[in-house]
Amino acid sequence: MFRSVRHMIYDLIEWRSQILSGTLPQDELKELKKKVTAKIDYGNRILDLDLVVRDEDGNILDPEQTSTISLFRAHEIASKQVEERLQEEKSQKQNIDINRQAKFAATPSFALFVNLKNVVCKIGEDAEVLMSLYDPLESKFISENYLVRWSSCGLPKDIDRLHNLRAVFTDLGSKDLKREKISFVCQIVRVGRMELRDNNTRKLTSGLRRPFGVAGTPGVH
Numbered sequence: 427m428f429r430s431v432r433h434m435i436y437d438l439i440e441w442r443s444q445i446l447s448g449t450l451p452q453d454e455l456k457e458l459k460k461k462v463t464a465k466i467d468y469g470n471r472i473l474d475l476d477l478v479v480r481d482e483d484g485n486i487l488d489p490e491q492t493s494t495i496s497l498f499r500a501h502e503i504a505s506k507q508v509e510e511r512l513q514e515e516k517s518q519k520q521n522i523d524i525n526r527q528a529k530f531a532a533t534p535s536f537a538l539f540v541n542l543k544n545v546v547c548k549i550g551e552d553a554e555v556l557m558s559l560y561d562p563l564e565s566k567f568i569s570e571n572y573l574v575r576w577s578s579c580g581l582p583k584d585i586d587r588l589h590n591l592r593a594v595f596t597d598l599g600s601k602d603l604k605r606e607k608i609s610f611v612c613q614i615v616r617v618g619r620m621e622l623r624d625n626n627t628r629k630l631t632s633g634l635r636r637p638f639g640v641a642g643t644p645g646v647h
Contacts, residue, residue: 427472434469438462459484464507471508479504536598540610542574542591549638551578551618559595560609560642567611568602569595578618611642 441462444450450458463484470477479487479500487500538559545555553576559569572593575583582588602608616638 430472431469434465437465441465464511467504467508468511471512477501477504477508535596536603538595538598540572540593540595542593545574545576545580545614547614547639549576549578549614549616551616552576552583553578553638554615554617554635556613556615557593558611558613560611561605562607562609563605568605568608571613609642609644611640613637614639 441458445455445458445462463480467478467480469475479497481487481500487497489497492500540557542555542557545553547553555574555576556571557574558567558571560567572595574591577583582591614637616636618632618634620634620636
């Protein structure tokens with residue numbers, strides 16, 4: 427509702443600027459005023475506000491100068507026009523939804539859920555665990571990395587995520603299913619000193635990333 431009203435307000439601001447510019451020919455000005463009044467009436471309806479009765483030129487009818495029958499007929503015409511607009515909007519929305527469903531059905535998407543339980547690897551320092559999908563025949567990764575920072579204590583660096591290390595590899599479409607093989611690869615990167623056996627404090631470094639290990643599943647068809 428908010429987005430719909432916002433778009434209508436933007437349209438009214440733009441049309442108001444065109445009307446106040448005084449550069450439009452009379453026929454275009456008349457048509458633009460009709461568009462403005464139709465948009466206002468439509469907005470009032472979806473917001474459950476009162477329907478404003480107007481004449482053919484879009485001017486508000488004065489109940490003091492207009493008969494009751496004329497007001498009633500004008501009200502009927504205005505209500506019918508707004509209802510037609512609502513039905514048109516509903517029909518367009520249904521068509522969009524149908525097109526989206528058809529497009530989704532034509533291009534199915536799949537996902538792979540991963541739950542990391544533990545990393546059993548004696549590293550001695552902090553590490554980064556990266557998991558991704560790999561095509562061994564094309565020799566390339568086909569997904570982004572799922573990164574988990576692992577501490578030297580054998581626990582996740584973010585302790586709040588303990589027993590909650592989950593990821594979903596999404597948007598695996600028909601092209602990926604047609605691959606002959608897909609492997610799940612886990613890379614371990616050590617983060618710390620240049621050398622683990624470096625005990626000389628004068629040469630001690632920190633924060634360096636060094637490849638430590640790799641594991642992977644056989645290519646799965």
